[in-house]
Amino acid sequence: MSDFYQLQAMSLQQQNINMKDYQGKVVLIVNTASKCGLTPQYEGLQKLYDEYKDQGLVILGFPCNQFRQQEPGDANQISEGCLINYGVDFQMFEKIDVNGANSHPIYQYLKSALPGMFGNKIKWNFTKFLIASDGTPIKRFAPTTKPAAIEQYIQQALAK
Template identity: 50%
Template sequence: MKIYDYNILDMNKQPVSLSQYKGKVLLIVNTATGCGFTPQYEGLENLYKKYRDRGFEVLDFPCNQFGNQAPGSEEEIHSFCQLKYDVTFPQFAKIEVNGPNEAPLYTYLKSQQKGMLGSNIKWNFTKFLVDKNGNVVARYAPTEKPENLEADIEKLL
């Protein structure tokens, strides 16, 4: 399968095909509103505003698997992100990124780019960069700030 073959759920739990993002550069991130890395929402939004007109999308997947750091509903998470960080990029339904209930999209992403310590996601704000052809070209640790990804994004646009 390719990335465009996956269906995901939007914040209202309605199915969305990733095929609608064909031809775009994607940054796919598992996020949390109560994490030490939560301020990265600001950097993600800055990247999105800077590059969206050139075919760049940030896809946000809230995840409550790490330290119960995304305990709210999708609506609560979205409201928090809009009020605190003025987030305008697409946000989706909460998912699991590891284990028996992990989202098939994340099974695929992890199979394409392993982390420093194997394939499992270690924490929130792990980032995957996907090129215009749907190839997963990079994986970044949660500690990697969004602004540090600009050069890689620019190369793909």
């Protein structure tokens, strides 16, 4: 079993979710923020989710306040903002750290498996990680990579 499937995280609704629940699914993980210039990417992410969820795509959003405090809200504010402003209905998790000593284990794993230009650090909000249906990390995408530009990689992963 993939190391990814050994991990877990707490949802915005305070439910512990095991990543093994996503075995057999293609997973896109994104660190999000509601007050960022890239926040409109929620719309593109939701569009991808709507298009491919029935084929096996799962999107997991992890709010993070480490970049210029662009995610200041609590769980209710985050949830309401995602739903009201962008119609997000993919899985959102509690606010986490993606860098530093308190980096969430999922991000420790992803940064180790797919280092970026800055090594084992997340550069900014909306860094994206694509994980194959067997739990293998496939590709890391920069914060500025728009969700539509990831679509071809999602299609390839779903086809396997």
